[in-house]
Amino acid sequence: xxxxPDTGGVWTVEPSTMTTESxxxxxxxxxxxxxxxxxxxxGALVRRYQSSALRLAAAISGSVDDxxxxxxxxxxxxxxxxPKLSDPATVKAWMLRIVxxxxxxxxxxRNRRRRRDETYGSWVVAAPEDPEAAALDVxxxxxxxxxxxVLKVDDRQILAYRYFAGLSEIExxxxxxxxxxxxxxxxxxxxxxxxxxxxxx
Amino acid sequence: xxxxxxxxxxxxxxxxxxxxxxxxxxxxxRIDEPRVRPIRRRMPLVVGLVAAAIIVLLVxxxxxxxxxxxxxxxxxxxxxxxxxxTTTTGTTPATATSTGTSAATSTIAPQINLGPAVSLEQxxxxxxxxxxxxxxxxxxxxxxxxxPPQSGQIMLVYAxxxxxxxxxxxxxxxxxxxxxxxxxxxxxxxxxxNDSTVRPVDFDGVHAFWxxxxxxxxxxxxxxxxxxxxxxxxxxxxxxxxRNGHLYRIEADVPLQTAVDIARSIPS
Numbered sequence: 296x297x298x299x300p301d302t303g304g305v306w307t308v309e310p311s312t313m314t315t316e317s318x319x320x321x322x323x324x325x326x327x328x329x330x331x332x333x334x335x336x337x338g339a340l341v342r343r344y345q346s347s348a349l350r351l352a353a354a355i356s357g358s359v360d361d362x363x364x365x366x367x368x369x370x371x372x373x374x375x376x377x378p379k380l381s382d383p384a385t386v387k388a389w390m391l392r393i394v395x396x397x398x399x400x401x402x403x404x405r406n407r408r409r410r411r412d413e414t415y416g417s418w419v420v421a422a423p424e425d426p427e428a429a430a431l432d433v434x435x436x437x438x439x440x441x442x443x444x445v446l447k448v449d450d451r452q453i454l455a456y457r458y459f460a461g462l463s464e465i466e467x468x469x470x471x472x473x474x475x476x477x478x479x480x481x482x483x484x485x486x487x488x489x490x491x492x493x494x495x496x
Numbered sequence: 497x498x499x500x501x502x503x504x505x506x507x508x509x510x511x512x513x514x515x516x517x518x519x520x521x522x523x524x525x526r527i528d529e530p531r532v533r534p535i536r537r538r539m540p541l542v543v544g545l546v547a548a549a550i551i552v553l554l555v556x557x558x559x560x561x562x563x564x565x566x567x568x569x570x571x572x573x574x575x576x577x578x579x580x581x582t583t584t585t586g587t588t589p590a591t592a593t594s595t596g597t598s599a600a601t602s603t604i605a606p607q608i609n610l611g612p613a614v615s616l617e618q619x620x621x622x623x624x625x626x627x628x629x630x631x632x633x634x635x636x637x638x639x640x641x642x643x644p645p646q647s648g649q650i651m652l653v654y655a656x657x658x659x660x661x662x663x664x665x666x667x668x669x670x671x672x673x674x675x676x677x678x679x680x681x682x683x684x685x686x687x688x689x690n691d692s693t694v695r696p697v698d699f700d701g702v703h704a705f706w707x708x709x710x711x712x713x714x715x716x717x718x719x720x721x722x723x724x725x726x727x728x729x730x731x732x733x734x735x736x737x738x739r740n741g742h743l744y745r746i747e748a749d750v751p752l753q754t755a756v757d758i759a760r761s762i763p764s
Contacts, residue, residue: 334524341520349516350508363515363522370523421510430503431510439507458504486500493500 326383329374337377341370344387347460348394354455355398357415357444365401369394388469391460395452395470402448415444442492450485457482529753610651613638623648628674628744632659632761636672649675659758660748663732670748670758677743697735699756704737706752735759 320328320339328336348369352362373390380389420436423429431439443451456467457478464482468475515522616639620627623641628650636652643649651673656662660669697704735746735755744762746755 334527337527338520338524341523345516345519349513349519350511353511353513354508359511359513362513363519366519367523367526371526374527419512420507421512423506423510430499430506435503436507436510439503440511443504454504458501459508461505461508490500 322386323383326377326380326386330377337374340386340390344390347387347391347462350459351391351394351455352398352401353418354443354459355395355448355451356401358401359418361401365397366394369397372397385469388462388466391456391462392470392472395456399448399452415440438493442489445492446485446488450481450488453478453481454485454489525753610638610640610642610653612640614641615639616650619648619650623650623675625650625674625676625742626740626763628652628672628762630672630746630758630761631763632758633657633670633672642673645675645677647676649673654748659754660750663749670746670750672747672758672762673745674742676741677738697752697756699737700760702737702739702759704735704756704759706755707734707736739764 320336322340322343325336325340325343329340345366348366349362352365352369353359356362356365370390370393373393376393380386418437418440420431420433420440422433423431426432443454446454453467453471456462456470457464462470464475464478467478467482471478473481614622616627616629616636619625619639619641624647629636629652633652633654637655638653640651640653641648642651651671653668654660654670654672656667656669662669695706695708697706732747732749733752733755735752735758737744737759744759746758748755748758750758
């Protein structure tokens with residue numbers, strides 16, 4: 296192997312050897328350690344919320360292929376902006392707000408070059424583990440994703456926060472920067488639009 | 497009537513998102529990469545040139561195929577046996593000096609027409625350029641002097657190794673070059689293939705450009721209002737940076753971080 300010079304803190308280890316972080320640490324602890332330069336702590340935050348972030352990005356942008364790039368860019372920005380986070384206990388909502396903004400930027404750029412039905416319509420949805428207990432079969436899932444793509448981006452965003460990222464109403468209020476009452480009304484309105492879209496012949 | 501909230505939650509759990517298993521590792525690696533500066537004024541210039549290049553290729557059907565092959569557009573790659581054009585727009589082996597050139601040619605890169613091999617000392621004397629040998633790569637397989645510019649550039653050829661894998665086009669591991677040219681004056685430009693991207697990158701206070709994708713043509717300024725064109729040969733990634741008035745270039749099928757490590761190991 297080559298004897299490389301000082302890489303200035305550059306990460307050269309393979310993914311499989313990267314440090315993993317106990318999931319028992321609180322968000323506040325992890326934020327404090329990440330702010331002090333502990334990359335494993337920031338990695339633990341990413342792992343903790345990556346599933347929510349990726350689904351949020353996919354639901355807002357419509358593109359599962361772009362979701363990882365969108366969320367990655369958002370987490371990189373979050374890492375740079377970590378010193379600005381005023382309440383470490385809200386890091387989840389704060390990170391997901393950055394993801395949502397990044398996804399909306401992607402939509403604005405993409406609308407000029409790609410039809411929306413080429414994104415939502417191309418989702419790959421896994422078959423249900425228990426078909427008897429599932430709410431959706433594959434065709435239902437396809438119709439639902441296509442209907443989601445017809446909504447305005449703000450409607451998709453509120454539904455994405457609640458049902459794709461799994462945020463509570465209070466967390467959604469924090470992420471969206473609006474009162475909880477507004478989250479309730481916007482969610483109800485977006486669900487009604489989605490239902491109307493699904494009931495179209 | 498379906499339970500919409502439950503259906504949305506179930507849909508979220510069942511969509512398959514590429515890259516999820518290694519997502520966090522990718523984020524951490526990206527954070528540790530050299531800081532990428534936002535592309536502001538340069539990008540419209542690059543895009544404009546890409547459009548111009550494509551227009552030229554479209555409206556001049558005769559040379560389209562040849563030029564397309566040369567530039568690597570539309571998945572056309574440099575292939576063994578293809579010779580880089582020897583007109584004023586292409587890089588050519590420099591005319592050998594009476595005392596500075598051996599009769600040998602590169603044994604690992606005959607298909608990219610680098611001309612006769614010379615000793616490193618001869619190349620330095622002929623071009624006036626500093627030794628660009630990266631400590632990370634060690635001694636090159638062969639050394640060449642090429643034009644442009646008229647005064648010559650030094651090009652080092654490296655065989656494939658653990659650090660620089662073999663190019664699937666040429667069989668070469670890496671090319672490292674240095675020439676008297678500039679990229680900071682706004683004259684740095686390139687033509688992009690469909691799969692190419694260019695990003696400004698900072699490392700150790702040096703402003704650089706990282707080009708990923710297909711082969712490229714590279715434009716650079718060598719003097720007052722004097723622009724030359726060169727070809728990037730390995731159909732792979734390229735790091736370009738300027739130091740002490742010299743333009744350095746690494747072409748290799750490596751990630752940005754490895755290219756930066758190699759660049760840092762070139763003595764200043």
